[in-house]
Amino acid sequence: MILQALTRYYQTLADRGEISPPGWNEVRIAYALCIREDGTLEQVISTQTEQKKGSKTVIAPQAMELPAPVKRSSGIAANFLWDSSTYLLGVDNKGRPQRALDCFKAAKELHENLLSQVSTPAARAILAFFQTWQPEQAITHPALAHCLDEILSGVNLVFRFNGTYIQQDSMIRKAWNEHYQAAGDGPSMVCLVTGKYGPVESIHPAIKNVQGAQSSGAALVSFNAPAFCSYGKEQNYNAPTSKYAAFAYTASLNHLLADWEHVHHVGDTTVVCWAKCGGNVYQDFMGWFSFGQSEPSYTLEELQSALKNLCAGNTVELNEELLDPDMEFYILGLSPNAARLSVRFFLKNSFGAFLRNVQAHQQRLEIVRPSYDKSDTISLWKLLSETVNQNSRDKSPAPNLSGDVMRAILTNTCYPVSLLNGVTLRIRAEHAITPGRAAILKAYYLKNPNPDIPKEVLTVSLNPDSCNIPYNLGRLFSVLEAIQSAANPGVNTTIKDKYFNSASATPAMVFPVLTNLAQKHLKQLDPGLRTYYNKQLTAIFSKLGENYPSHLNLPQQGSFQLGYYHQTQARFEKKEEKENV
Template structure:
């Protein structure tokens, strides 16, 4: 299903001219070898361009549309018209001169096979270069001495003849297209993607730009051990994919991953999304609604479009007609050595995904502090609430990111790992932040539990709730306020010492806290003492005479929500005054 969706996306992009045709792909190039008609290397020219990375402007390789490179593992395999110095010049600094010479000979053989009968001065110049070039004299060649260190670093090189790149020469391009279309070196099998019979690829092209994977690329489809194979088939013949389909799905996926504006990171998972019809507007709206991406349009336009699409109505945004019934795909990939793991692959209508995302945001809605600048909580912000921000590695648990996103987009139960992560951070830091309180509220609204009734899962304080754990949390917040009022500027409050034990074993802790509060109340003026006395008395009347000896994890969630609601209510009243 993943490969079919990506292949269809490639066809759509190819028909609109937005992506490379079969046999061609975008390659990053650093230098051009300028050659004469007799094959003489006249000059080496840098083709790098200035690019902004962070606050710096650096020189980076220039993307060019070139013949699709082969996938290398440990063997010798040459590329056409573009490769590193080992293949095009026969020199490198890897300390294996015999293998480097084999690379050059393989590259020479490939170019002689493809360009021998091509009637073009550019093609003949390349052939003359390979016939006359002597790798053993490269180190002393004057054209290479200027940029020798950069060449040894491994950047890609291309040929330039008579002021133009050789790969842009039409007869040369036609020679490559003919070679690519007629190359039938695999067994004849039925393609699992297209359903057509023909030669299948043994090794698929690499997927690049997945966070944590090898920079040279990783495989999405790969069989590398006998345990994964069957019926005597080797490598990717166990999942037969035609040459066209292998090129199409890898090119489409690399195209998606190269678009930084629409690639999202969640833990170790790299997420891309696309509509069946293509177009950036679908991606822009989903990125804003779910991943917290910077909006490309005004907030009013986005909210209006979101509401209409969730109600099943088509809308016009940025001169594009958005159809709520358009098929939409979301793919999550994680690194696994030289291969990729599919964390999730979700397919649904665009409107259904938006409805699920909006329902998730409604469950998260909770009163927020004035310093909090987030109108809604994006996915990455939620995951951050489960991580120790003082640790060196601030990545959430590897599986949790995919599980949470899948639950949101399919509108199913949230994973227990999300609740456990939040509970651990609250116990470790004694802090109930807006994000953590929102997660508790959303989790128990979706994962219904009898110990967490709906009366505590409100946006703001519910003073009418009779839930004992919820009111214990409220009482703890008031007792903390009493201590802070009696000791202005105090660094350590009862929250730092008693929060965990109060939420777990209230029968042991609260008598101590109430006794301590009486001493603090004596330090306050009459008006403030009466104000707090009334609040404490009102809550104690709801709690009864006996405190529960122990609270389970869901009841502790109610306690934490009560504490958060009461604390935010206190700050809101100060602002009103």
Template sequence: MILQALTEYYEVLQKQGKAAAPGWGPVKVSYTLYLGEGGTLERVASIQIEQQRGKKTVPAPQIMSLPAPEKRTVGVVSNFLCDNSSYMLGVDGKGRPQRALECFAACKALHEKVLSDVDTPAARAVLAFFQSWQPEAAPEHPALAEYWEDILSGANLIFRYDGGFVHDDPAIRRAWERHYGGSGDDGGTEMVCLVTGEKGPVENTHPSVKGVQGAQSSGAALVSFNAPAFCSYGREQNRNAPTSKAAAFAYTTALNYLLSDREHVYRMGDATVVFWAKSGEAAYQSTFGSLFSDTYEESDLRNVIAELCKGHKAEYDEAMLDPDMDFYVLGLSPNAARLSVRFFLRNSFGGFLQNIQAHRERLRIVRPAYAKFEVPSLKSLLDATVNQNSRNKDASPELAGEMLRAVLNNTPYPATLLNGVTLRIRAEQRDKEHPERPFKITWERAAILKAYYSKNPNKNVPKEVLTVSLNEASTSIPYTLGRLFSVLEEIQQKANPGINSTIKDKYFNSASATPAVVFPTLVNLAQKHLKKLEAGWRVSYEKKLQGITDKLGEEYPARLTLPQQGAFQLGYYHQTQARYEKKEEK
């Protein structure tokens, strides 16, 4: 399914002129070898371009559309019309002259095979070059002297003849495309392609995929069989899951195109996330990408998303978006020299947006003054499960993948999300250098608790506590205890202005787990604090305490379960935010 979707996307990209034809691809090139009529090397010229790196401008290879390079491991495999000095000249800077000669022989054989029936001046010049070139004489050749060291360092070289690049010769291009499409690299074995369903030569080793963070910079394989345990029926490598050369080229080209578009590539844990619409319109990616950024809050975009969620078409970024358009989301994680699929999701574009909107509605909770947006972002939710003072501040890769799947599929949130938040609430202490910063029940954590129990119902966390703001009518004992704790903390702060450490620092965890043990002590402490207050404040707080304690009965619960602790935490958050809201109104 993944390969089929990517292959279809490649066909769209090719029609739009954004992807190369089969057998061609982007290659970094640094130097041109100018050939004469008899195949003689007349001169070498740099085609590097100036590139800004930091404050400096440095020469960098130029990216050109050339015959698709082969995927190399440890063997000798030549590319056509573009390669490094080992293959094109038979010399290298690694001190392995014998291997360089083997590379040159392989390159010569490939060009003779592809160009044997091409009768053009450029083809004859290339063949003459390989027949007459003497690798041992290369160090003394005057044309190579100026760029000798850089050429030996691994720079790619291409041919130029009679004022034009050899790879632009129409006859040579047709010869390469015939060779690429009709001579499988497994000796010509033909099998039924699992992607297209057509019979043809299979690709034994698929092209590399580049741009996945954490994977090898030279590229990694999405489909790979490299050990006997993965193989069956005597088939080697990718013949265990036969994919035609055309399909292998198509899906890797499409995936590399997506990964190279850095504006629409995102990180979730260790996963690199890409997404695309079946039509190939970039506006779908821009709209969907707002889930990972702050642009979701922009009024114009919110209006567009609202229309799409209703099933109506909407215009955005000069494109008409269709809610019924097929849309795909792919998450890839690095795994040595291969890639693992963290998740692959398919839905209509409108379906994904509706699920995202439902997630945002569940997150909606009264926000503090410092919050800039209506609901926490996906990244901030994951950050809320991690100790931000630790060296590694990244959320669990498994949690990140599960979380994104739950949001996009509108399925229950993973239990690891609740576990992560609970652990942070229990473990977190006030930052001594910044005592004003919120801790334990932050906005993000309160939003997670509300969203989690809204989507994962529990009888101990009734709907009456899963409100956006304070619900004073709630009769939930855990929720009311959380409210009471907040009021007791408020009384302590009022009686001791400027206090750095409150009862939350010492008693919050035990109060939410074993109320019967802690609350009698806290209530007695509050009575002492009330005596310090002026009569008006004292009466006000006594009435507030009375209104809350009347709902608790005569005894405090001995223990609260984990869901009940969640209700307690929401009660504390709601009551605390109501306290600050009233202060702002006054």
């Protein structure tokens, strides 16, 4: 399913002229080796350009269409027309000079085999270069002096002759295309992607730019142990994929991962998405709505209006492109796994259905916020950060949590229990209920109903009419904390720091102590303020039974925590209203 969708997407991009043809890939090149017709290295020029990476502008290698890279593990295999200094110059900084010489020899043999019958000046210049270049002269060569350290670090190099790049020579391109089509000696089998019979690939091209994976690339399809094999087949013959399909799915996935503006990182998961018809406008919109990505080319009013219409099933024009809510849309989440990739999730649905699911999730998260919190929604990364200790060195959420939460949001299914556990642990550890944590509690129990936490407490703001005992105990704790703070202005440690966890778990043991303490605090207040707090206490006590519960289970503790948060926010809102009068 994944490979088929990516292969179809490759064909869509090819029809739009947005991706390289079979046998060619976009490669990031840092420097060009300018050579003369006799093969002499004349100069080395930088091909790096200013590029946008997120909100920043950085100097980065330029993307060029070049012959597809070979698959490397620990062996020696050269790329055609481009590579690192190890292959093109026979020298690097890895401390293995003999291996570098062997790599240069492999590159020389490859270029001689492919270009021996090509009679263009560019081809003759390349052959002359490999015949005359002496790797031992690289360190002292004047053309390399200004950039030697960077070149030896492993950046990609390309050849340039007579003012143009070698790969632009039509006869050299033809020689490579013939070589690429003829290469491969895999057995003929039925391709699982296209359904056609023919030779299949034993090793698929590498996938690059997945966060945390090897920089040289990782495999999406791979069999590396006998336990994974069957019927005597080896390696990827267990999942037969034709040469075209292997190239197409890897090329389209690498194309998506190379587009920094539309790649999202959720925990350890790298997420890409695409519409069946191609085009960036679908990705732009999904990035803004689902991942909190800012998109300055659209106004907030335009995006909100488009969202409303798309969720209603109407076609919308945005940035001179039509957004069809019925368009097939795909979302793929990948995580690193040594030299391989793990698929966290792969989801297919209509574009409008994904938006409606995310909108339902955002509506469940709606909760009253402090006045300084101007955000309209809680982005996914912010949601997951509420489960992490922000004082720890590693602020990444649990490995499986990001994928599980993302899948639940996009499919509109129950949230994972690990999300609730993560938030509960942080509340217990920090004795703090942030707007994000309160929103997660509310959303979790709205989607995962529990009889011990009724809907009457799962509201956006305070519900003073609720008769739920745990909820009102949370409200009572907030009022008792306010009384303490009023009696002791500027106090650093409140009852929340000492009693919050025990009050929410075993109220019968804690609240008698706290109410007695509150009576002493009330005596220190002026009559007007004392009356104000007594009225609040009376209203809440009227909703509690004669005895405090001896124990509250986890959902009931969630109700307590929401009651505390709602009451505290209501207190701050009234304070702000008084200050604004």
